[in-house]
Amino acid sequence: MSGLLLHLWHVTLGTILDVLPIVIIIFSFQSLVIRQPIPHMKRVVTGFIYVLLGLAFFLVGLEEALFPLGDLMAKQLTDPAFIHGTGNLSDTLHWQDYKWVYLFAASIGFATTVAEPALIAVAIKAQDVSGGTISVWGLRIAVAIGVGLGISLGTFRIVTGTPLHYYIIAGYVLVIIQTGYAPRSIIALAYDSGGVTTSTVTVPLVTALGLGLASTVPGRSVLIDGFGLIAFASLFPMLTVMGYAQLSRWRASRNNVRVDE
């Protein structure tokens, strides 16, 4: 127990250090340039303390419980002995043999994104600003599906060893084409959702999966092939969020047609 508290203390100190530059910048601009007190100063400071403590608890909890297990599972699932199953170890592996890896990648990508605090923040803001047209849960599920698809495809790329940039460039082309058809109001939010998905929860688990896979698949280099999963996870949510907006618009217009009749 005392080990846990010590860990919590260290992480809290670390979080404070991370936030320090932000606090210094805001404080100096506030006092030198804006020259006005921050409204509701006490409440804002309390909020900041909540955010710091919250993040510290969150990180320590993840490190205690989920990361070690997720890490272990990534290693076990990518272990050739598991992938061969009861079959003959001398058989060469095909990309189909990694089906549990793809499924794990998709579901862990989805699940970690749902719990991603930065995404919750953006979703709350989006629901506020859109007046409820975009719901917190709708956006989060759309982004989570995107991350799941992206990471799953990313593991397929590591298994097959095709160059990363082919996928990313093809993804860009799709994003640009879909931008032409998506409702104008969603575009900026969709582009943002690429960047917010990958922080505290997703990155460590996904990195473990990528490195584990690259180190066990024959012919892959950990250094070159182990990276790139994050890039997939930032690309696909743009497509699914625009898709979500298109779906909502289509459903709304279908309802309108019914009312007209």
Place this chain on the structure above:
Amino acid sequence: MLHIIRPFIDSFRDLLPIILVISFFQLFVLQQPIPHLEKILTGVLMVVIGLTLFIRGLEMGLFPLGESMAYAFARKGSVLWLLLFAFALGFGTTIAEPALIAVSAKAAEIAAEAGVIGKTRAAMESYAFGLRLTVALSVGLAIVIGVMRIIRGWPIQNLIIVGYLGVVVMTMFAPPEIIGIAYDSGGVTTSTITVPLVTALGVGLASSIRGRNPMTDGFGLIAFASLTPMIFVMAYGMVV
């Protein structure tokens, strides 16, 4: 009583998918028991408390702060100071970002492996620091461009398409070892504290400038912050 418990239940629901996925794979696919159950339960409890506190603090502190600064800058009417603030915020939050520190150390390892730099500790540390500086500069620049876009009302897709072209062109010339790291660096720059603050700033700016719509113009700052590092990291890989 209910309004105290309610946020904790919400946080637990946010976490539920991870618990389900991990239990399913552990128990049914790998067919192994879950080790250290009480340690895991303590961890889950801490995550739930942490997430609840974070979201409460977000609504009390980070959101109002970002918005009030946006309004104050809009009232002041000085674009130069606003852009300077935007740059400082982007640069300052990125340079100390732990995920970035980890990625740049990894990149230095790759560069040493590929023989681009010497395998000495000093060479790798200076390479990693240079990379961090590059990414932080690029994020600072990204927030400046993003704020300019909000002020002027430029459509975001034009800028993003130009950025994508930049990424594609750089990919053709950059050394292959750096490409994976460069593509990933876009995702790691935006931390959990920066995102709400920057989003509130953007939405606040768009709502206080006449003719701008907070929905179409307010978002998009994070998008720039995830795009420019890819270009700059590849450039760094070519120059060094």
